Amino acid sequence: MSTVKKAPLSSGSTDSGNVPPVAPGQEVSDVQYRRFATFIEEKCGIVLGVGKQYLVNSRLSTLLSKFRISNVDELINKAMENTPNNKIQDAVIDAMTTNETLWFRDTYPYTALEQFILPELAKKGKYPVRIWSAACSSGQEPYSIGIVVQEQMAKMIHVDPKQTQIIGTDLSPEMLNTCKLGQYDVHALSRGLSAERKAKFFKPTRNPNIMQIDPRVKSMVEFRPMNLLGSYALMGKFDVIFCRNVLIYFSNDVKADILRKLTMCLNPEGYLILGSTETLVGVADKYEMVRHSPGILYRLKPQKYAF
Template sequence: MLDKTIGTDDYNKFCTFLEHQCGIVLGGNKQYLVKSRLSPLLSKFKAQSLGEIVTRAMNITERQLRAAVVDAMTTNETLWFRDSYPFEVLAKDIFPNYDNKSVKIWSAASSSGQEPYSIAMTALEYQQRRRTSGRVSILGTDISPSMLEICKSGVYDSLALARGLSPQRKQQFFEPCAEAGTMKLRDNVRNLVNFRQMNLLDSYSLLGKFDIIFCRNVLIYFSAENKSKILRQFAQALNPDGYLFLGASESITGLSDDFEMQRCNPGIVYRPKKK
């Protein structure tokens, strides 16, 4: 009988391990989350208990298990055009500044791809409406290898397609797959986006500079110290006239002095402070 409970000591050790590996802060009383995310790994790695999974994950020789644990704990659900206003602001206020120019965009926690592909669809709609031809380049990064595989495939099932995607956009930007109930993004959307694995606690120097960064509903999982570090690196990765989108409930107050808030209608966006 597999033991799917996790004791207090193992949970506390695991919290420390997870924050060290990827910056995520679980906090207290999230044993239920650890149980739901890690239980599927028991049979895969021939473990008898979650305590064993936790202990083995902390062993540097268990690289495959360690990667699977981090992957399981960093996989989060998302949806198309989440909160809608960032994409409205892109089309109404930001893209006009880049008519017939190149614009480089980073989706810093792309999950299963809905955010960067929503940005790509917004760009294509804007170009079609305004008859502009500027080059749009979108980078999607995530720490999870399994999420990046979904991103790169561009294939989504009916449940994913039903979350935030209008029938008009589904018809315009997707095509049916051979597998029943799934659809694939058309090439004109996929060709705008590249994906790579990345931990937001690592250096961004090799990524170059961006005009727009999306990091929405991600900072809430990090400690204040790591939030400050990530925001500082975003400031360094943004062009002087760039834009940073955070989640609707996320604030930089007390975390960074590198940005100034700009109110939009609707929502807000952050701009680098002038030097």
């Protein structure tokens, strides 16, 4: 489905990471890399492409000691075994889809939410207001949305937090556990969160290096497991969908299918917010572009479309 991302796949973007080099003899072989790329695309829809062995090595090498396996090739073999409750497979998919995120990434989506989208919904008097944060990683995006809604309370026209439903979804069970706990360390809190917001919306814990998201915000967000390749039938309709910095790692056909399903989950005149480099593959005719400097939002046209 949760940002400056530590890895790609169904939750976000990729980098080479600050992971030490894999020991000689442990690296994924070219043949195994091609097999693994096919496997991860079938499971998660992500296209690794040519020359991304470094990414697989850096992500999967951290699991070798955990499972007492000597090299990445063997780890991949065990992950690809079609056996019930394959914990190695779960861990490998989790490692390849885990993301490190920022609070209020890129600023403009949250400014647009605060200054434009929420006031518009408040004037319409539409309740409940439903917002979906797809591929929410460790929860910073949906909690950032909740903070913006809470801050609206000081304004004359505002959306009622008690009638606002924020749904965060992600493929990774480990990330969802982090989301539900709502606790973040000093490093995570330093990434995109102002001192003012930190003081207002976080509470100290017994650990001086960890803070807890305020219950007012935490209670607004529900987290669910979801693979963006699957069915969205149980999600219902939303007024706003955040699906940012996710689509760029899928093939064009998969992008188009995900966007079609997201569009079906939007209320007429609802807003879709993508990453700055992502486009409306296959559904551009169903939206109108709304510029909110320096970014762009997409508003679903009021007509009803057949998909």
